[in-house]
Amino acid sequence: MNYWLMKSEPDVFGIDHLMQCENQTDSWDGIRNYQARNFMRDDMKIGDQIFFYHSNCKEPGIVGIMQVVKESYCDHTALNKKSKYYDAKSTKDNPRWFMVDVKFLRKFKHLVTLKQMRSDAVLSDMQLLQKGNRLSILPIAKKHWTYIKNIGA
DNA sequence: GCCAACGTTGGC
DNA sequence: GCCAACGTTGGC
Numbered sequence: 001m002n003y004w005l006m007k008s009e010p011d012v013f014g015i016d017h018l019m020q021c022e023n024q025t026d027s028w029d030g031i032r033n034y035q036a037r038n039f040m041r042d043d044m045k046i047g048d049q050i051f052f053y054h055s056n057c058k059e060p061g062i063v064g065i066m067q068v069v070k071e072s073y074c075d076h077t078a079l080n081k082k083s084k085y086y087d088a089k090s091t092k093d094n095p096r097w098f099m100v101d102v103k104f105l106r107k108f109k110h111l112v113t114l115k116q117m118r119s120d121a122v123l124s125d126m127q128l129l130q131k132g133n134r135l136s137i138l139p140i141a142k143k144h145w146t147y148i149k150n151i152g153a
Numbered sequence: 154g155c156c157a158a159c160g161t162t163g164g165c
Numbered sequence: 166g167c168c169a170a171c172g173t174t175g176g177c
Contacts, residue, residue: 007175033160033173056175114176132158134174 002048003140004039005062005128006102007055015052015063015107024104025069029077030085032097036137041072041098043139050102051140051148053128061113062148070101108152122147 006028008014018026031037048068054060075097077083078090090096117123127138140148 009175035160060176134159136174 002043002045003050003142003145004044004048005051005053005138005140006066007053007136009056010054010063011057014054015104018052018066018102018104019107021104025101027070027075027099027101029075029099031075031099031136032085032087033136035135037098039137039139040100044068044071044100046071049105049145051145055136059111059113061111061116062108062152063111064107064152065105065149066102067105068100069103072098072100075099110152112148112152116151117148 010016013026018024028040031040046068050066050068051062052064052066053062074092074095075085075090077085078087078095078097079092080086085097087096114129117126118129123129123144126140126144127133127135128140
């Protein structure tokens, strides 16, 4: 089993939105970055667990845990001309963009803030904390996963 | 709202 | 294939 982190802006789609979805499950659509796409398309498997990260907000950080419940399939928002994620180069037969379905597992008791992670020597080699990192889907090492999960509890 | 860092596009 | 211009991300 692998561990991941996925970013989303709480004003657009936060962990509370996911909790309110049917079956507390939703498709992670709108990813338009090749590296992030490849992680979803090639590496994310059912049962993999994911940190839900709130980005671009007052207190960026990890707010909870979700799980992969459906492996990659065509991101249909790329086919919809009315969607802001529309991409003429993606077709049904030859999709350029993919998504997975994720299910809410739980919320942390304590938000694990970016600030807190930055100040923790144990986490210093996390990809999330590297300079200039903008990737919205990242793998998490098991040791970091366990450590952060214990802080968030 | 600013801006550094990065990714993508397209002319050549 | 290079690289300037542009767009986006996301912390601050």
